[in-house]
Amino acid sequence: DGGITQSPKYLFRKEGQNVTLSCEQNLNHDAMYWYRQDPGQGLRLIYYSQIVNDFQKGDIAEGYSVSREKKESFPLTVTSAQKNPTAFYLCASRGTSGGRDIQYFGAGTRLSVL
Amino acid sequence: AQSVTQLGSHVSVSEGALVLLRCNYSSSVPPYLFWYVQYPNQGLQLLLKYTTGATLVKGINGFEAEFKKSETSFHLTKPSAHMSDAAEYFCAVNSGGSNYKLTFGKGTLLTVNP
Numbered sequence: 001d002g003g004i005t006q007s008p009k010y011l012f013r014k015e016g017q018n019v020t021l022s023c024e025q026n027l028n029h030d031a032m033y034w035y036r037q038d039p040g041q042g043l044r045l046i047y048y049s050q051i052v053n054d055f056q057k058g059d060i061a062e063g064y065s066v067s068r069e070k071k072e073s074f075p076l077t078v079t080s081a082q083k084n085p086t087a088f089y090l091c092a093s094r095g096t097s098g099g100r101d102i103q104y105f106g107a108g109t110r111l112s113v114l
Numbered sequence: 115a116q117s118v119t120q121l122g123s124h125v126s127v128s129e130g131a132l133v134l135l136r137c138n139y140s141s142s143v144p145p146y147l148f149w150y151v152q153y154p155n156q157g158l159q160l161l162l163k164y165t166t167g168a169t170l171v172k173g174i175n176g177f178e179a180e181f182k183k184s185e186t187s188f189h190l191t192k193p194s195a196h197m198s199d200a201a202e203y204f205c206a207v208n209s210g211g212s213n214y215k216l217t218f219g220k221g222t223l224l225t226v227n228p
Contacts, residue, residue, distance in 0.1 A: 004157075031214065040123060042204060042220040043158075058215070090157055094214060100146070100165045101214055105157035 003027065004106035006091050011111045013078065013085055021076045021109045023091035031094035032074040033103065036060060036087045043090065049074055078111065086113050116141045116207050120219035128227050133177075133192040135222045137205030140186060147188040148206040148216070149179055158204065164188060175199070200226045 004025045013019045025032065031050050035043040045058030049068040063082025068074055078085045088110050092103040121136040139145055146165045150158040162173025169181040175198075179190045188205060205219040 006157075035218075040220060043216075043218040045215060048215065088155075092158075100163065101208075102148075102160060102163065103216060105150075105159070107157045108155070110155070 004091060004093055004104060006106035006109050008109060011109055012114050013111060014114050016080045018077055018079050021089055023074045023106060024072055025093045027093055027095055029093035029095045033092040034076045035090045037090060038087050085111055087111060116217045118205050118207050118217055118219035120205050120222050122222055124223045126225040126227060127195045129197055130194050133195045135190040135203050137188045137219060138186055139207045141207055146208045147181060149190050150204045152202045195226045197226050200224055
């Protein structure tokens with residue numbers, strides 16, 4: 001089945017630790033996105049990538065980093081500089097449906113601080 | 115610049131009653147508009163989209179939305195609520211352009227009472 005796989009489903013971070021969230025897609029999509037979701041805040045864009053080896057900051061990039069070395073993969077690292085990392089993180093990729101671009105989402109990773 | 119306002123963070127209806135979830139947007143260019151649904155601890159699933167053409171858009175699970183340019187609205191409706199409709203609903207806007215970034219509203223939690 002084609003889709004977007006995020007792992008792990010749950011992740012715990014200790015103080016001062018960097019953690020990496022995985023996002024893999026087999027939809028052959030060029031563009032991928034990372035969002036952060038907090039209760040009552042909707043989704044906020046962290047980083048996005050239009051093509052391999054290229055990415056741009058979104059609205060809340062501070063304390064996060066990404067890489068895009070392969071078309072299928074867009075990992076997100078939550079660094080120790082992110083002081084409030086507890087949130088639900090969603091990865092998406094962009095494809096075409098009915099002649100229009102649509103974003104498709106993974107099932108998410110819930111990150112908590114120990 | 116683009117923005118989305120969802121009126122009502124929480125809407126409660128009885129099973130069989132009309133569902134109305136409100137969304138207003140601002141956009142400097144003709145928008146593309148989307149409604150997504152999120153079940154607990156899951157990713158977002160596309161319900162429906164408006165790009166161009168017919169202003170009444172039908173989506174999955176019996177939902178529909180009407181694009182009203184004069185009111186800058188894209189409200190989501192369903193004639194008869196089912197228990198399975200209980201979820202969080204997000205309206206999103208994209209004003210086009212090569213970067214294709216979605217801006218999401220803060221979400222509306224729909225509760226369906228038996």
